[in-house]
Amino acid sequence: MSGMHTQAQSAPGAQEPPAVSFNAMAVPSNYVPGLGRGATGFTTRSDIGPARMTPEMAAAQQGAPGAPAAAPAAPPKEEKKPEANDAEDDSKFDHFMGNDAGALAGTFGEYDQDDREADEVWEAIDAHMDDRRRAIREKKLKEDIEKYRKENPKITEQFADLKRKLAHISEDEWNAIPDIGDYTRHKKNKMDILTPAPDNLLAKRLAEKESMTSISVGNGLDTPAGMSTNLKAIGEGRTQMLDVNLENIAKRMGDSASGKSTVDPKGYLTSLDSVQLSSDAEISDIKKARMLLKSVINTNPKHAPGWVAAARLEEQVGAMPEARKLIMKGCDLCPHSEDVWLEAARLQTPEHAKALLARGVSYNQTSVKLWIQAARLEQDKQAKSRVLRRALEKVPTSVRLWKAAIELASEDDARVLLKRATECCPQHVELWLALARLESYDNARKILNEARRALPSEMGIWIHAAKLEEANGNKPMVEKIIVRAIKSLSDNQVVINRDVWLKEAEAAERADPPMVNTCREIVRAVIDYGVEKDDWKKTWKADAREALDRGSVETARAILQHAVSVFPGKKSLYKALAQLERQHGTSEAVAEVLERGVKYCPQAEVLWLMAAKTKWQESDAQKRESEAARRAGDEKAAAQLLQQSRELLEAARGILYSANIANSESEQIWLAAFKIEFENAEMERARGILAKARATLANERIWMKSALVERERGETDEELKLLNEGISKFPYFHKFYLMLGQLEEQRGSADAARQAYQAGLKRCMGSAPLWRSLSRLEERAGMIGKARNVLEQGRLKNPHNSELWLAAVRVEQRAGNIKAAESLMARALADCPKSGVLLAENLAMAPRPARKAKSLDALKECPDDPHVVAAVAQLVFWSDRKVDKARSWLLRAVQLARGDNGDFWALLYKLESQYGNADSQKKVLEEMRKAEPRHGERWQRVSKDPANAHASSETILKKVIIDMDKEAAP
Known part of the structure; x- marks a missing residue:
């Protein structure tokens, strides 16, 4: 319309054109209704148009804009060609635009200059990227071709x-090549194929020859016309087959000279089981293998493996005569x-x-295998x-023959043979070492x-020399020999392999008798070979640990002793060596190591404590022996042992006194000194040590032990005073509130005890023992509802707490x-499905028929939990009297708990008391004493009873068993 107005203005004298209605005007191609005012809508198929242009659309494009297209004249009818249904006119197809340049060109935009420039840019990019990747692509293609040709070579290349070697063979060699024969498969003449006669013709011939008794099969399974089943022929055939089978069995089992069969009538049916029946497929495979091997031996009769394979095939099918025949022919053709x-x-x-091997040896006089086999055949x-x-x-250079001959000879003859063997085989070290073992010291x-x-x-010669010395x-020569060996081998360009030498040290330790000095000198000589100086300590500790795992105690001890001498100020090395001596050595060795450790590491608390504990344990052992001697009536020995016990106890006190001087602010040393006095019922000494400790240290455990001493002495007022002081100094230490509540309960004041527990819960809300103690107090007062509410509150404050669920x-x-x-247990297991204590309690609550199923569920959830393992051992295996399994499972529970749970030790001792013997019970007590258990529900309940404050671990163990029996009693 703008164009029309411009034209009218430029020609003022011209006649104005008729007005055109706005609604009749053509819609612009990019027009979207309402887009200018922000309206949007969805697009339908009518907006896009059909995929193919209709004749009306084509006419509208060719006509005036806005005017409807006239209906085209009907074209004259022509005969339709069949190709019109299959393909479009090729003249309308453009190789770049496709069908868009034909009938569909009107529905899309034109291909303008911008499109052409964009395509040129993309083509340039594609060409550039193709140039960049061409070298890599060509290289990969070349590698693929080479790999394919390598994996699939041509026949000419193979x-x-x-073929090149054929140019150098002589005429005689050429003529000696055997003829392979004619094994080609010829096409059979069709005239040779015989067509079998029909069944009715055969039946008719049989009917003419003899009379038969026949039966017919009815019910839809009738035989064809003219056919019948000859029962007589079937019976005769079966008889003949049975005769043949019996003859074969008789031949296989052998007949006597008198003609009587050696077939055992009783074992006949049993022998039939050993008869191997070959299927048709196996027979076919055997025939094919036989043909193939026949071709092999005929083609190359000098090929020995072919004769061996053919003989073994015949042996496998049971044709021993044929196998022997073939192998003898092979011997004739392949005598070497x-x-x-x-x-x-x-x-x-x-x-x-024997005769065959004699012939074979005549052809192969240097064959060691034939000589060895000939010797084996001799009786x-x-x-x-x-x-x-x-x-x-x-064959004088065969080491195998020399060894076989020496094994059969006496000691004197062996010595002579070995001398000759070392002359003939001087490079074999085993012969030299064997000769040295048989000779005297000087000759060796x-x-x-x-x-x-x-x-x-050869390093073995040097090591053997060290063992000999x-x-x-x-013993002084051992060190010289090992040092000289390292130097000599290095001069002869031999690499000193540290791991190999350490294995030789372990072998020397395991020798009979053990060569301890040789082991130690080897370790000292090679322990630092190939290891950086910064890694010495870490590597040596790892070597010692690995040697201990393999059971090589002396090797580990030598490694740690050398490490301590190199690093005298490292407390971890002294600790590792002391633990080794405690497990595999003597108390004197432990004391010596720790004495040296505290000398070089005076600030190491752990070494002081280990030294004092060693003396204290020795003192307890002497005290037990003194009591045993007194029970036996030997008062003199008892008094002597008791005096030794006191001396060792004084030595432990002296060690702790020296430790306190070196570490005056060490809590562990103060508590260790207190424990020695407390366990030996020296209350005044214990009070004095704790008083000094309270003046020196501000530690909650010091105040707790002080209150414990006053409880032991019966001074309740002093105990109350110390607990109140401890609460004021350490308000978040939950054990003060526990001891205060227990003290108030002991004095008969339930309200004061309740207040103490509640005050503790305000500050120590996460303490499960406080919640349990308060609940137990309410339960003893007869208020079960309050007890439930206390534990419910505890579970709300401490979710997923298995101890509160169990309580x-x-x-x-x-x-x-x-x-x-049972309902609570189900909720508990839903909240804590991996809790071993809950699973063990659930197993104990189950009736006996359901315990196996529940034990499987518990083991599936927690296979390595000690509580579950101990519960299965007690409630499943022990109750079913499977003693061995119960014992092994209880031992496993003890190991999983690292020996720290006294309840498991009590179960094991109870089992040994019921089904074991005195030795097994004594072993359990010794292992328990070494482990020093401190945890366990029953164990803690018994050991923390004031009446058992000074009881030995054996006494506590037996009281725990009594507590178990009381609980199990109805």
Whole structure:
């Protein structure tokens, strides 16, 4: 319209054109209704248009804009060609635009200059990227082609080297090539194929020949017309087959000279089971294998493996005569192959085998295998020795023959043979060492020197020399020999492999008798080879740990002793060595290591404590022996042992006194000094030590132990005072509130005890023992509801706490509410599915028939939890009297708990008391004493009872068992 207005203005005298209606005007191609005012909508198929342009659309494009297209005249009818249904007119197809340049060109935009420039840019980019990748692509293609040709070579390439060798063979060699024969498969003449006669013709012929008794099969399975089943022929056939089978069995089992069958009538049916029946497929495979091997031996009769394979095939199918025949033919054609003679001897009887091997040896005089087999066939020891010595005349350099001959000889003859063997085989170290073992000390030294000159790079000779010197008491020479060995081997360009030498040290330790000095000197000589100086400590500790895992105690001890000498100020090395001596050594060795450790590491608290504990344990051991002597009536020995116990106790006190001087602010040393006095019932000394500790240190455990001493003395007022002081100084230490509540309960003041527990819970809300103690107080007062509420509050404050769930379940059990206990247990397991204590309690609550199923569920959830393992051992295996399994599972529970749970030790001791013997019970007590258990529900309940404050671990163990029996009693 703008164009129209411009034209009217430029020609003022011209006649104005008629007005055009706005609604009749053509819509612009990019017009979107309402887009200018922000309106949007969805697009339908009518907006886009059909995929193919209709004739109306084509006409509208060609006509005036806005005017409807006239209906086209109907074209004259023409005969339709069949190709019109299959393809479009090729003239409308453009190779770049496709069909968009034909009938569909009107529905899309034109291909303008911008499109052409964009395509040129993309083509340039594609060409550039193609140039960049061309070298990589061509290289990869070349590698793929080479790899394919390598994996799939041509026939000419495979035999190229053989064809080149043909140029150098002589005429005689060419003529000696055997003829392969004609094995081609010829096409059979069709006239040779015989068509079988029809069944009715055969039946008719049989009917004419003889009369038959026949039956017909009815019910839809009738035989064809003219056919019948000959029962007589079937019976005769079965009889013949049975006769043939019996004859074969008789031949297989053998007949006597008198003609009587050796078939055992009783074992006949049993022997039929051993008859191997081959299927059609197996028979076909055997035939194919036989044909193939026949081709092999006919093509190349000098090929020994072919004859061996053919003989073994016949042996496998049971044709032993044919197998022997084939292998003997192979011996004739391949007389210089030892494998053929060995196979022939194997297939023959021993007597014939000897003759065969004699023939074979005549062709193969240097064959060690034939001589060894010939010696094995001899039954007499002297005959074997004679064969071997004759073999050594032919093959004097065979170490195998020398060893076999020496094994059969006496000591004197062996010495002579070994001397000759070292002359014939001087490079074999085993012969030298064996000769040295048989000789005297002086002669052995000479022999080892000769061996060292013959084999200067053999470390075994030097190590054997060191062992020889140690075995004869010349221990100073061991160090010299090992040092000289390292230097000599290094000079002869031998690499010193540290791991190999350490293995030799372990082997020396395991020798009979053990060569301890040789082991130690080897360790000292090679321990730092190939290890950086910064890594010495870490590497040596790892070496010692690995040696201990393999059971090589002396090697580990030598490594740690060397490490301590190199690093005298490292407390971890002293600790590791002291633990080794405690497990595998003596108390004197432990004391010596720790004494040296505290000398070089005076600030190491752990070494002082270990030293004092060692003396204290020795004192307890002497005290137990004194009591045993007193019970036996030997008062003198008892008094002497008791005096030794007191001296050791004084030594422990002296060690702790020195430790306190070096570490005056060490809490562990103060508590260790207190524990020694407390366990020995020296209350005044214990009070004095704790008073000094309180003046020196501000530690909650010091105040707790002080209150414990006052409880032991019966001074309740002083105990109350100390607890109140401790609460004022350490308000978040929950054990003060526990002890205060227990004190108030002991004094009969339930309200004061309740207040103490509640005050503790305000500050120590996460303490499960406080919640349990308050609940137990309410339960003893007869208020079960309050006890439940306390534990419910505890679980709300401490979610997923298995101890509080277990306490709630036991409250219901003690109240007799079994259903409520089971319901609580189900909720507890849902909240804490991986809790071992809950799973063990659930197993104990289950009736006996359901315990196995629940034990499987518990083990599936927590297979390595000690509580679950102990519960299964007690409630499943022990109750079913499976003692061995119960014992092994209880031992596993003890190991999983690292020996720290006294309840498991009590179960194990109870089992041994019921089913074991005195030795097993004593072993359990000794292991328990070494482990020093401190945890366990029953163990802590018994050991923390003031009445058992000074009881030994054996006494506490037995009281725990009594507590178990009381709980198990109805």
